[in-house]
Amino acid sequence: MLQVQAQGVTLKAKLFRGFADPSRLAILEALREGPRTVSELVAGTGLSQSNASNHLACLRDCGLVAATQRGRFVTYQFSDPRIETLLSLADEVLADVARGVYECTRYTAPEPAIIPEPAVTTAMKEGRDA
Amino acid sequence: MLQVQAQGVTLKAKLFRGFADPSRLAILEALREGPRTVSELVAGTGLSQSNASNHLACLRDCGLVAATQRGRFVTYQFSDPRIETLLSLADEVLADVARGVYECTRYTAPEPAIIPEPAVTTAMKEGRDA
DNA sequence: TCACCAGCTGATGATGCGATGAGATGAGGA
DNA sequence: TCCTCATCTCATCGCATCATCAGCTGGTGA
Numbered sequence: 001m002l003q004v005q006a007q008g009v010t011l012k013a014k015l016f017r018g019f020a021d022p023s024r025l026a027i028l029e030a031l032r033e034g035p036r037t038v039s040e041l042v043a044g045t046g047l048s049q050s051n052a053s054n055h056l057a058c059l060r061d062c063g064l065v066a067a068t069q070r071g072r073f074v075t076y077q078f079s080d081p082r083i084e085t086l087l088s089l090a091d092e093v094l095a096d097v098a099r100g101v102y103e104c105t106r107y108t109a110p111e112p113a114i115i116p117e118p119a120v121t122t123a124m125k126e127g128r129d130a
Numbered sequence: 131m132l133q134v135q136a137q138g139v140t141l142k143a144k145l146f147r148g149f150a151d152p153s154r155l156a157i158l159e160a161l162r163e164g165p166r167t168v169s170e171l172v173a174g175t176g177l178s179q180s181n182a183s184n185h186l187a188c189l190r191d192c193g194l195v196a197a198t199q200r201g202r203f204v205t206y207q208f209s210d211p212r213i214e215t216l217l218s219l220a221d222e223v224l225a226d227v228a229r230g231v232y233e234c235t236r237y238t239a240p241e242p243a244i245i246p247e248p249a250v251t252t253a254m255k256e257g258r259d260a
Numbered sequence: 261t262c263a264c265c266a267g268c269t270g271a272t273g274a275t276g277c278g279a280t281g282a283g284a285t286g287a288g289g290a
Numbered sequence: 291t292c293c294t295c296a297t298c299t300c301a302t303c304g305c306a307t308c309a310t311c312a313g314c315t316g317g318t319g320a
Contacts, residue, residue, distance in 0.1 A: 008224075009159060012217075013152040015224050020150035021308080022143040029139060038267060051309055053268055063227030072266045072317045082223045087142075089219060093212045094145050097193030151278075168297060181279055183298055202287045202296050 018062045019090070023047055024055045027076075031065065032084055035077035148192045149220070153177055154185045157206075161195065162214055165207035 019025055026045040030036055042052050056076060059065045066079040078084055149155055156175040160166055172182050186206060189195045196209040208214060
């Protein structure tokens, strides 16, 4: 029972971990606008194809995204609409605690290392800066 | 502009990272029931005091929790009610994608390493606050 | 059948992250 | 004042994680 709870916590942490990497999050953000193929995601995020594939596999295994093969292309999309809700909610919270997050250097933040060129998601911008 | 977005993604990833560690998440879960002192959290999560303190400092820096000193005790609570909402939403999503998350072994999950004894969650609720 | 393209997988190396243990700070009580 | 308790801080260490670099699979069109 406690075991169950511990398991639940571990599980949920795992879920959040899917969102906790800039590369994966960049992919998820790109998917907010709709299904995307790997190539589009690669172009949109600036990740290497290999790297993107790794993260996509992770997201897929975790059940956050679903893949559909079409010819030689694979299209990815959210597996559940609430993933999008979760991202929005995070945006809202972030708007208020952003300053704090900025200053959270306790455990250093991974390098940006992404975002190359506008391409792909014309709408990807849409950020609500604070 | 893209830079801004990259920054936003990094920032949001950082936010999620606050939730992505089992220890921190255990702390946050404990706080869902209300403000708690460090000792209570230590008892409730099974973390070492030092370790808990580290994670609390991280959560504090990130703006996810707020600390209040009272005598020699320090009480922690959510800094924003939406943190709770986020956790609930994650619960919901998890309920549906749990199977997938279970099987996500791509990047191994950290050890449970927590949860010692029942108490806390149930018993912990009435005491605190003076 | 062959060349090509989209995407996946596996190995490797660097490092960020989290746990631990010892010591420091600071409030309360005797 | 001295001691104790609650909490924080710092240094260290081991491991998980992520990015990169091959090389591989499988669908497509000629």
